[in-house]
Amino acid sequence: MLEKLAEIEQVGLATLAEIADEAALNQWKVTHLGRSSAIMDLFKNMGEVSKEERGAVGREANQVKQALEAALTQKMAALREVALRRSLSQERLDVTLPGRAIPRGRLHPVTQTLREIYRVFADMGFQVYRSREVETDEFNFQLLNFPPHHPAREMQDSFYIQSQEERGDNPILLRTHTSPGQIRAMREYSAENPENPPPVRIILPGMCYRYEQVSARYESQFTQVEGLAVGRNITFSNLKGTLSDFARRMFGQNVRARFRASHFPFTEPSAEMDIECFLCGGEGCAVCKSTGWLEILGCGMVHPTVLKNGGYDPERYTGFAFGMGPERITMLRRKIEDIRYFWANDLRFLEQF
Amino acid sequence: MKVLLSWIEEYVDIDMSIEDLAHRLTLAGLEVEEIRYVGLPLPEGKIEGRSGGHARRETKISGFAWAPEQIVVGAVLEVTPHPDADKLVLCKLDDGEQIHTVLTGAPNLFEYKGKGPLDTPLKVSYAREGATIINAYEPGYQPTILKRKKIRGVESYSMACSERELGISDEHEGIILLDEDAPVGAPLADYLGDAVFDIAITPNTARDANVIGVAREIAALTGxxxxxxxxxxxxxxxxxEGRIKIKITDPHLNPRFVFGLIENVKIQPSPYKVQLRLKLAGMRPINSLVDATNYAMLELGEPLHAFDYDVLVGRVDNPSHLPTIITRAAKQDEKLTTLDGIERTLDDFTVLVCDQSGPLALAGVMGGLESEITDKTTHVLLEGAAWNIINTRRTVIAQNLPSEAAYRFSRGVHPAMAPQGVLRGLQLMREWAGGAIAKGLVDEYPLPPKDPTIEISSADVRRWLGIELSPDEIVRILEPLEFECKIVIGDKEQGTNSQSPITSHQPRITIATPPHRLDIGEGVIGKADLMEEIARVYGYDRIPETRMADDLPPQRGNHELEIEEALRDQLVGLGLQEVITHRLTSPEREERILPPGTPLADAPYFTLTNPITPERSVLRRSLLASMLETVERNARIRGRIALFEINPIYLASEGSEMPQEAPRLAIALTGPRAPADWGGADVTPMDFFDLKGIIEATLRGLHLKDIRYEAGEHPSFHPGKCACVLVDNHPIGVMGELHPQVKENYELPETPLLAADFDVSVIINTVPELFDVSPIPGPPPILEDIALIVDEAVPAAEVEALIRQTGGLTVTEVRLFDIYRGEQIGAGKKSLAYSLTYQHPEHTLTDKDAAGLRDKIVKRLERELGAQLRG
Structure with a gap:
């Protein structure tokens, strides 16, 4: 009996060793561990074994069965391992194939730049104030200290709107800058408490229009972002600090800004802010026209007349204001040479942002 | 405005490089746009201690340098004929070192040909052998090196130069004949070299549009x-006195009028140096009299006008009357022929200088032809005046007549400059044309300007500029600009209204505006004006950068913008590209969104009075029109287009001449659902429901409630494929497939074009501030699919609404997953297959519960819509 058992084990293990696929393995399991396998037969016929031998044979038979089962488990694992290896080695993608095209949405580049500007100024407490695009001469010019026929108007040729009534010196026009919003905002806020109007810290984005022949450099419509800070304790030194902070956030922490005296009717003193060219590091290049500097914005302390027209007493309040062009900023940063790209909305342009 | 270095240096010493000077002026508000070097060496690329800063050049420069060793003053001693050429002469020329024979074809030497040795040698600009000059026969400014060669048998190696050859001007008709005092042998660059600053004059620096003005700025900046x-x-x-009378009819138009007289002048060309200065400053030399008026104007900023005195005397009918100058506004359509020979029809805002017989000149702009000085003039009456800025300006624009005089008068010239200008003009005429100056000036000065006196203190400087300056420092800054400053320490009463921290013990400075500037206001405006003067002379770059310490204003936010931006984010997230279009258009362009023959709504456009082009003559009334044009432009380059824009349209508003600027949202989709790729993307053309999916997702993303879609009607859309969208029963927009006839109006691809047009202000007003989130239900759901056969005409929304109504809270999801039409269910019918989710928030439902509810739902649909459950 014991010899038979040894043979069962030997045959079983030997045939198992030769098996190379799962089907054969299942077959082997039926043959060698199934109901009518030799080992199971042996268990079934245990009654025929003599009483003396039964104990030893039973133990031995169990050991054989366990050995076969263990070998089966091991074999199965080995076969799976082989199968896995094979499938891993066979299932190879061309990873250089392009991914499936997902249509992606994008914001217009000007919206993107505007949002960056909003974010930087929001961090400094400036909120967005928007006002109308169709304005009167009074709001667009006169209240901002551009009297009729003032020479500074020459730089801001306007589109005028036909009106029913004769309006004299106060025609309706398309705003040439977002500055009329300064007056509207100050009047709105000062009306809340005319004796002690609250401080103002706003930026004024929006579309503006100038009578310009459209070319690579000029558009007849353009966006502008102005800023206005008014309070009892606002200085030119604050203006420099605030705008230099803005320049560093927008153009890089190492960017140097400089302020040049300039003239705008609605600020006094007035300045232009240049930043050191971030493309050439100030060494001189085509974008900065070899000057090393880029003109970024105009600014100044709010003219007393403008404060007064807004309901803020210039003896008690001071303020600063500034204005910049998001298209120009985008053009400088992205080396865009034609301003007409912005409103032409060619997808080949827009899809690059 | 162009000013010359050499001219400025007559009035102020300069001890820095030309480029550094330009830098200082630029930072102080006199922006130097270009420096043109005339003969002086151009700087090598080194600036502000930067080593090897090769390309950087803060100011644009141009020009041509004359090598000091090679281009010198020469003296032509004799002019002899060329042995072999009529058009050439030979000059015996002394260059300070030796005598040369120089060949030239200059016509202005021919008159000296064969006259023997000249009594007065002619001083010329002489270029020695090997010198670099400009090639006069090449276009542009090409340098060339003088080389030895034989011309018609005579050896030539050097040259007497024309202005063209030295890069001064395009003049090449003859060589330069220098003034007699030119030192022979001296480098020409030392004698004649110059630098021309082209300065941008802003409206508040009009006082600096002259040599003295710039010199004054330099004095203040450099000490x-x-x-x-x-x-x-x-x-x-x-x-x-007693030979001319002045009558000013309106002092506001003409605050001052001054005359001087010089008699027995002899008109001749001005000295060469004068002519050169005028040329480099952008004016044409004419003769010594006209040049004197222009020179004085460029120097002091006071435009002068010269009359032929004899002409004025001749115009007086009665010899016993004095010539009388009258200044007045023109009558509408009055005529005057100006000295350019053009007869001009005038407006009533134009100011005229007249005499008893009629108009003589456009005041401050241009003289009249008749009284102009000519070659025969011997007595010159010289006018210096002050004119109203606005009237001058309007005249310049109306007559399209920009002149140097008008440039200055339309920016403001202080009346105090009038006699100074006249005196300087007379002085120069006497120097260059001889004659005797009549004693005294005739001066009418009815309206002197205010010349405000302002009081400021260190506290004002602190308040405005954020820097500490002592009264002495303030005075030191302002005095070089000729402000008259006085420090006052006393107990003047403080204004009751003022809360500025001035106490009576603090010293104050009273500052009187100098009589050459009109840009300083009164009171607090004057203070601000002075702050600018202090800041720019002190140096903007020296003012520290600080952060605001003022109170932070109330944080109001901007609700409308926030919603608009959220809307943008939703649409971008759904794969749409934002565009921003032109807001000016034309009615014809907007008509394209309607089928042919459909008239535009009878509402007014806001129309420009001065459009640049008819295509952009009105403010748009339709964002959809802008959108379709954008789609059309891109259809040539892209098959799949998915765009949106959120921006205003301009609609008439009742009771106002101003439009209502109404924000709209437009969407356009066309082309395949997904971009074609190698992996079998779904390239079915997008249809109504692709657009609807985007709109549903967007509105859900904003948490809008009670959204309904109804079959809609709109002339731009296909009548059967158009929906009106309502939120809380307010229509917010229209969407659908473009009407085929509208599509024909554009060049668009074959695929359907889906578009939407929404009123964003309604969306802004309906977006809820808060929205609730339901708990995730614990008990498991039961899912069941049912298919219902209904008539084709029954809207799916009604079926769904009934299911939801009947199911109540227990039916948590109703999803339409299939629509079937076919023989099996009969014509005119459709089968709608829904997947229902039954779920109770608290307890577990049994299959029996679900079946009961399902039966209830089906019964109701049978009863109300004639639906049949499909087996």
Missing amino acids: ARLRYPDLKIPMEGPPL
């Missing part, structure tokens, strides 16, 4: 002293 021209001039002639 150098300003010298004034000495205007004590000999007046040897008989008194002017």
Whole structure:
């Protein structure tokens, strides 16, 4: 009996060793561990074994069965391992194939730049104030200290709107800058408490229009972002600090800004802010026209007349204001040479942002 | 405005490089746009201690340098004929070192040909052998090196140069004949070299549009002293008083009028140096009299006008009457022929200088032809005046007549400059044209300007600029600009209204505006004006950068913008590209969104009075029109287009001349659902429901409630494929497939074009501030699919609404997953297959519960819609 058992084990293990696929393995399991396998037969016929031998044979038979089962488990694992290896080695993608095209949405580049500007100024407490695009001469010019026929108007040729009534010196026009919003905002806020109007810290984005022949450099419509800070304790030194902070956030922490005296009717003193060219590091290049500097914005302390027209007493309040062009900023940063790209909305342009 | 370095240096000493000077002026508000070097060496690329800063050049430069060793003053001693050429002469020329024979074809030497040795040698600009000059025969400014060669048998190696050859001007008709005092052998660059600053004059720096003005700025910026021209001039002639009368009819138009007279002048060309200065400053030399008026104007900023005195005397009918100058506004359509020979029809805002017989000149703009000085003039009456800025400006624009005089008068010239200008002009005429100056000036000055006096203190400087300056420092800054400053320490009463921290013990400075500037206001405006002067002379770059310490204003936010931006984010997230289009269009362009023959709504457009082009003559009324044009433009380059824009349209608003600027949202989709790729993307053309999916997702993303879609009607859309979208029963927009006839109006691809047009202000007003989130239900759901056969005409929304109504809270999801039409269910019918989710928030439902509810739902649908459950 014991010899038979040894043979069962030997045959079983030997045939198992030769098996190379799962089907054969299942077959082997039926043959060698199934109901009518030799080992199971042996268990079934245990009654025929003599009483003396039964104990030893039973133990031995169990050991054989366990050995076969263990070998089966091991074999199965080995076969799976082989199968896995094979499938891993066979299932190879061309990873250089392009991914499936997902249509992606994008914001217009000007919206993107505007949002960056909003974010930087929001961090400094400036909120967005928007006002109308169709304005009167009074709001667009006169209240901002551009009297009729003032020479500074020459730089801001306007589109005028036909009106029913004769309006004299106060025609309706398309705003040439977002500055009329300064007056509207100050009047709105000062009306809340005319004796002690609250401080103002706003930026004024929006579309503006100038009578310009459209070319690579000029558009007849353009966006502008102005800023206005008014309070009892606002200085030119604050203006420099605030705008230099803005320049560093927008153009890089190492960017140097400089302020040049300039003239705008609605600020006094007035300045232009240049930043050191971030493309050439100030060494001189085509974008900065070899000057090393880029003109970024105009600014100044709010003219007393403008404060007064807004309901803020210039003896008690001071303020600063500034204005910049998001298209120009985008053009400088992205080396865009034609301003007409912005409103032409060619997808080949827009899809690059 | 162009000013010359050499001219400025007559009035102030400069001890820095030309480029550094330009830098200082630029930072102080006199922006130097270009420096043109005339003969002087151009700087090598080194600036502000930067080593090897090769390309950087803060100011644009141009020009041509004359090598000092090679281009010198020469003296032509004799001019002899060329042995073999009529058009050439030979010059015996002394260059300070030796005598040369120089060949030239200059016509202005021919008159000296064969006259023997000249009594007065002719001083010329002489280029030695090997010198670099400009090639006069090549276009542009090409340098060339003088080489030895034989011309018609005569050896030539050097040259007497024309202005063209030295890069001064395009003049090549003859060589330069220098003034007699030119030192022979001296480098020409030392004698004649110059630099021309082209300065941008802003409206508030009009006072600096002249040599003295720039010199004064330099004096203030560098601490150098300003010298004034000495205007004590000999007046040897008989008194002017009693020989001319001035009558000013409106002092606001003409605050001052001054006359001086010089008699027995001899008109001749001005000295070469004068002519050169005028040329480099952008004016044309004419003769010594006209040049004197222009020179004085460029120097002091006071435009002068010269009359032929004899002409004025001749115009007086009655010899016993004095010539009388009258200044007045023109009558509408009055005529005057100006000295350019053009007869001009005038407006009533134009100011005229007249005499008893009629108009003589457009005041401050241009003289008249008749009284102009000519070659025969011997007595010159010289006018210096002050004119109203606005009237001058309007005249310049109306007559399209920009002149140097008008440039200055339309920016403001202080009346105090009038006599100074006249004296300087007379002085120069006497120097260049001889004659005797009549004693005294005739001066009418009815309206002197205010010349405000302002009081400021260190506290004002602190309040405005954020820097500490002592009264002495303030005075030191302002005095070089000729403000008259006085420090006052006393107990003047404080204004009751003022809360500025001035106490009576603090010293104050009273500052009087100098009589050459009109840009300083009164009171607090004057203070601000002075702050600018202090800041720019002190140096903007020296003012520290600080952060605001003021109170932070109330944080109001901007609700409308926030919603608009959220809307943008939703649409971008759904794969749409944002565009921003032109807001000016034309009615014809907007008509394209309607089928042919459909008239535009009878609402007014806001129309420009001065459009640049008819295509952009009105403010748009339809964002959809802008959108379709954008789609059309891109259809040539892209098959799949998915765009949106959120921006205003301009609609008439009742009771106002101003439009209502109404924000709209437009969407357009066309082309395949997904971009075609190698992996079998779904390239079915997008249809109504692709657009609807985007709109549903967007509105859900904003948490809008009670959204309904109804079959809609709109002329731009296909009548059967158009929906009106309502939120809380307010229509917010329309969407659908473009009407085929509208699509024909554009060049668009074959695929359907889906578009939407929404009123964003309604969306802004309906977006809820808060929205609730339901708990995730614990008990498991039961899912069941049912298919219902209904008539084709029954809207799916009604079926769904009934299911939800009947199911109540227990039916948590109703999803339409299939629509079937076919023989099996009969014509005119459709089968709608829904997947229902039954779920109770608290307890577990049994299959029986679900079946009961399902039966209830089906019964109701049978009863109300004639639906049949499909087996």
